[in-house]
Amino acid sequence: MNLIVIEPEDFVAADRVRLIDRRLVHARKHLRLAAGDRVRVGLVDEARGDGEAAAANLGHGEVLRCDHEALELRVELGSRPPAPSLVTLAIALPRPHTLEKVLQQGTALGVKRFIFFHSRRVEKSYWGASAIEPAAVRRQLLLGLEQCVDTVVPQVELHPRFLPFVEDRLVALRERGPVLVADPEGPRPCPRAVAGPLCLVLGPEGGFVPFERARLLALGHELVSLGPRILRVETAAIALLARLAPDRVGE
Helix, strand or coil: CCCEEECHHHEEECCEEEECCHHHHHHHHHHCCCCCCEEEEEECECCCCCCCCCCCCEEEEEEEEECCCCEEEEEEEEECCCCCCCEEEEEECCCHHHHHHHHHHHHHCCCCEEEEECCCCCCHHHHHCHHHCHHHHHHHHHHHHHHHCCCECCEEEEECCHHHHHHHHHHHHHCCCCEEEECCCCCEECCCCCCCCEEEEECCCCCCCHHHHHHHHHCCCEEEECCCCCCCHHHHHHHHHHHHCCCCCCC
16 A cells, blocks of 8 residues: 545544544554654545546645554645546456456556446356446555555446447547557557557457457457457556556656
8 A cells, every 4th residue: 555545534624534444454554654654645536527637635644543443644635646547448347356457457557437348258247246336346446546646536437238338438439539449350569658548448358259340440440459469358458558658757
């Protein structure tokens, strides 16, 4: 935990929070905090619109108390989180364990919009899994924010039907920037260091069926590849996001 993420309901005074959940356990067991220590804290910033500036919700907390009952901090906020990724990440709904990895790691890499959709090779049972319930999804997002020292909670969309997702949602996203469909059969390598908004689409681990691939191509979306190796969804997502990220060295 590189950041203690706090919520509005944690405040017991204007500049003081009291934590009694897993954050207390982590502070005692792993961070071994004691009165007088300083830690990084950030107040969650929910559901920002596209292009809307993040609030200055990062700062530090002074430990007032850390024992079996509570972690109490005096907090001072005023810094902004890192710049977000401009990639919308759209993935055929993976198995629950993989979903958790994608949410955590994608959030850590700055993704602010996740879209999960159905395709032929997605198990229908995944749509009934507890991992896609709002509370479970939010927990993974917060874990990602704690890792990367960020406060803006990503938005998550669920599209349980393939054609409406492709013909309506992807078409709308294409108005903001290109749609790149990652596929081992893609005719050209995925581009590097892309500036500006785009949507990255990943299929299921078994790949898109021919009809789905043809429909994506018919709508003008571009198929790109990382090479002939078949990667796990979480591996492909991380590799592609890293490849697409603009080079900010020297900024």
